[in-house]
Amino acid sequence: MKRRAILAYLLDHPGVLQKVSMLIRKKMYNVDTLTVCKSRKPGISRMTITLREDDEARVSQVIHQLEKFTEVISAKELDTEHSYWREAAIIKIEIDSAQLEALRSEYKFEILDYKNHDTHIIQIAGSTRKIDAFVAQLGEEHIVEISRTGVAALEK
Amino acid sequence: MTGKERLLRALEKRGVRHIFGYTGGAIMPVFDCMDKLGIFKFVMSRHEQGATFMAQGVSRASLSTDDPQVGVCMATSGPGAMNLTTGIADAHMDSVPMLAITGQVATGVIATDAFQESDVVGVMMPICKQTYMPLEADEIEKTVHEAFYVATTGRPGPVLLDIPKDILNQQVSKDYKFSLENLRPNLPGFFYHPTPARAPVKKALELINRSERPVIFCGHGVISSNAGKLLQALAEKAKIPVAFTLHGLSAMPADHPLSLGMMGMHGTVEANRAISEADLLISFGMRFDDRVTGKLNEYAQKADVIHVEIDPSEIDKNVATTVAINADVYRTLHVLVGDPMLTAKPRRRWHARIDEFRQVMADDLRTEIKGGLGDEGKLLMKTIVSQLSDMTQGQDIIVPDVGQHQMMAARFYNYQTPNSWFASGGAGTMGASLPMAIGVKLVRPDERVWSISGDGGFQMNMQELGTIMEHKIDVKIMIFNNGYLGMVRQWQTLFFDGRYAGTPMLSPDYGQIASAYGIPYRKIQTLEQIAPAIKEAIDLKGAIILEFICDPSEIILPMIPAGGGFDDMIVKRPMPQKKGGKK
Numbered sequence: 001m002k003r004r005a006i007l008a009y010l011l012d013h014p015g016v017l018q019k020v021s022m023l024i025r026k027k028m029y030n031v032d033t034l035t036v037c038k039s040r041k042p043g044i045s046r047m048t049i050t051l052r053e054d055d056e057a058r059v060s061q062v063i064h065q066l067e068k069f070t071e072v073i074s075a076k077e078l079d080t081e082h083s084y085w086r087e088a089a090i091i092k093i094e095i096d097s098a099q100l101e102a103l104r105s106e107y108k109f110e111i112l113d114y115k116n117h118d119t120h121i122i123q124i125a126g127s128t129r130k131i132d133a134f135v136a137q138l139g140e141e142h143i144v145e146i147s148r149t150g151v152a153a154l155e156k
Numbered sequence: 157m158t159g160k161e162r163l164l165r166a167l168e169k170r171g172v173r174h175i176f177g178y179t180g181g182a183i184m185p186v187f188d189c190m191d192k193l194g195i196f197k198f199v200m201s202r203h204e205q206g207a208t209f210m211a212q213g214v215s216r217a218s219l220s221t222d223d224p225q226v227g228v229c230m231a232t233s234g235p236g237a238m239n240l241t242t243g244i245a246d247a248h249m250d251s252v253p254m255l256a257i258t259g260q261v262a263t264g265v266i267a268t269d270a271f272q273e274s275d276v277v278g279v280m281m282p283i284c285k286q287t288y289m290p291l292e293a294d295e296i297e298k299t300v301h302e303a304f305y306v307a308t309t310g311r312p313g314p315v316l317l318d319i320p321k322d323i324l325n326q327q328v329s330k331d332y333k334f335s336l337e338n339l340r341p342n343l344p345g346f347f348y349h350p351t352p353a354r355a356p357v358k359k360a361l362e363l364i365n366r367s368e369r370p371v372i373f374c375g376h377g378v379i380s381s382n383a384g385k386l387l388q389a390l391a392e393k394a395k396i397p398v399a400f401t402l403h404g405l406s407a408m409p410a411d412h413p414l415s416l417g418m419m420g421m422h423g424t425v426e427a428n429r430a431i432s433e434a435d436l437l438i439s440f441g442m443r444f445d446d447r448v449t450g451k452l453n454e455y456a457q458k459a460d461v462i463h464v465e466i467d468p469s470e471i472d473k474n475v476a477t478t479v480a481i482n483a484d485v486y487r488t489l490h491v492l493v494g495d496p497m498l499t500a501k502p503r504r505r506w507h508a509r510i511d512e513f514r515q516v517m518a519d520d521l522r523t524e525i526k527g528g529l530g531d532e533g534k535l536l537m538k539t540i541v542s543q544l545s546d547m548t549q550g551q552d553i554i555v556p557d558v559g560q561h562q563m564m565a566a567r568f569y570n571y572q573t574p575n576s577w578f579a580s581g582g583a584g585t586m587g588a589s590l591p592m593a594i595g596v597k598l599v600r601p602d603e604r605v606w607s608i609s610g611d612g613g614f615q616m617n618m619q620e621l622g623t624i625m626e627h628k629i630d631v632k633i634m635i636f637n638n639g640y641l642g643m644v645r646q647w648q649t650l651f652f653d654g655r656y657a658g659t660p661m662l663s664p665d666y667g668q669i670a671s672a673y674g675i676p677y678r679k680i681q682t683l684e685q686i687a688p689a690i691k692e693a694i695d696l697k698g699a700i701i702l703e704f705i706c707d708p709s710e711i712i713l714p715m716i717p718a719g720g721g722f723d724d725m726i727v728k729r730p731m732p733q734k735k736g737g738k739k
Contacts, residue, residue: 010345011344011345015277015281015287018278018281019281019282022281022282026282044344057472060472061469061472061473064468064469064471064473065469067345067347067468067469068467068468068469069345070285070286070306070343070345070346071345072345073344073345074345
């Protein structure tokens with residue numbers, strides 16, 4: 001199913017996140033990723049939700065109903081052609097240094113911490129696909145723990 | 157001054173005169189203050205759900221009067237607040253403005269599972285237009301005004317105010333100031349477009365003028381914006397027939413030559429056939445709900461759709477529109493009716509075709525109503541409603557419950573008074589009628605109010621007879637007792653081979669119940685008894701209960717089966733049911 005990103009600006013009030021997530025549940029979606037951060041305007045948050053849906057009309061239904069909340073100032077869909085979708089991940093990996101360097105030249109991540117000679121904590125940012133590819137190439141067996149931020153998106 | 161006093165003063169300023177509810181630990185301070193101030197008429201319901209429907213009755217019935225009010229109901233924390241949910245969800249489905257105020261446990265013990273604590277805001281969020289929990293006495297007054305603004309602006313809906321007990325008792329700060337004139341609610345996301353844009357209106361007029369077989373849809377928005385007269389003017393000017401949603405009924409006279417009656421699952425043949433043959437649907441203030449459309453992919457295939465609706469999220473939700481006008485129904489109708497571009501096209505062939513549709517069931521219905529008795533020799537609801545309609549000349553207010561009798565009341569009462577039909581529609585809450593009728597009567601004291609229930613729905617909220625007794629409320633109560641949950645029984649007859657699972661129902665002796673509450677009572681079992689009983693109810697000052705012994709075999713036709721299209725409409729009674737199931 002097609003991945004969709006919805007960008008919404010909303011009042012930074014308690015309960016708003018609950019309202020948004022309840023609407024998505026009511027519409028029978030499972031949230032793929034959800035990120036909330038402060039916007040440039042005080043008191044207003046910026047939220048990016050990604051979910052999977054092929055039907056254009058159903059997505060615009062969700063957006064209309066989001067906009068109906070008095071706390072939601074605006075909501076719209078961002079498509080991949082006209083916006084950047086990026087996420088970051090912090091990964092604790094067990095791998096020897098030589099392998100790590102080889103990967104590093106390909107994926108350009110930052111090493112945050114050397115736990116000991118073969119445990120590292122690294123930080124990687126990029127498209128979801130890039131992180132997926134990195135994780136796949138690294139192999140599950142090398143990953144101790146992974147924390148992904150979810151998608152943040154910005155229009156071109 | 158304390159928070160509770162600010163709360164009540166704000167309600168007073170908003171023109172609230174009746175407060176419905178039930179007291180308890182957390183809301184006590186407000187009741188105490190209300191008693192001291194003596195500015196409201198407090199009506200105690202016997203169950204909090206009753207209070208929500210009374211408040212709905214006030215909101216629904218007063219909007220066409222000179223003094224529109226928003227119904228207010230109050231309950232205590234925990235179970236009190238939870239008992240409000242059904243009525244609030246009902247108001248949300250039917251876009252009825254309402255303010256629910258609940259007491260909450262003190263802020264110090266919130267989230268400790270204190271006695272009678274529940275997360276009211278959490279529960280109410282999806283069924284309210286907005287929820288508030290003020291955490292300072294200074295916030296209360298501002299919040300009440302914002303709540304009224306939100307509840308009544310745009311598409312109306314219920315708003316909840318959950319106020320902790322200590323905040324109610326808290327003194328407002330020394331330099332507290334509030335002025336309603338300077339109030340600007342901080343709602344940057346609350347958009348409201350009352351005025352129609354020119355371009356879609358122009359396009360709509362072109363479509364109307366061009367169309368050969370148009371149908372106007374009259375929805376709840378027409379009632380909510382008091383636009384019945386304008387709708388009638390549009391229909392008459394352009395010679396377009398009008399079909400009604402359940403909530404659109406009574407917007408214009410039911411016997412108007414252009415009226416097609418109700419549409420949808422139990423709508424008339426003429427309305428539904430006209431819709432399936434129409435080339436243009438002009439819908440005002442409605443949301444194309446499944447009971448109206450039936451199977452969506454077969455719905456009005458040949459028609460363009462003009463959708464006038466205040467809530468943008470309803471546009472294109474179920475039915476794709478050709479022209480969307482996101483605006484207030486009243487203003488849009490005003491523009492359309494006044495536009496010189498609107499032409500009067502006679503559309504004779506279309507009206508002749510509709511007259512054919514009108515004949516499909518006319519004879520059957522006439523015979524049935526005239527006969528008045530069902531298979532078991534008991535009374536037919538159709539006949540009772542028709543007689544009531546004749547004897548009151550269609551002038552009275554009808555508040556039905558939910559079920560078969562509701563459809564009978566929708567179909568066979570000849571509505572003449574604008575805004576005289578109040579029903580639980582979207583939610584279909586059984587038991588709504590009796591309490592709602594109480595609220596209606598309080599704001600329309602000079603009109604006669606009939607609460608019509610089945611035996612099932614009546615027993616769901618019959619404790620409100622206590623309220624009727626206490627406040628001497630003049631509601632004429634009709635119970636259509638057929639010993640079954642009639643509408644479900646009808647489905648069982650038609651689609652479940654006549655197995656009546658969970659529908660037979662024993663009723664108490666309503667005569668004794670009536671006498672326990674000191675309310676006059678008549679039991680009507682024969683055709684000859686109907687008219688005198690109705691006459692007695694009309695002449696009597698005060699409440700009366702009329703119990704009609706109805707025939708369980710009666711069904712309301714036509715019917716479009718759930719999930720079916722308009723072509724699946726059942727217009728003829730099927731062969732007698734199999735004797736398979738339990739009686």
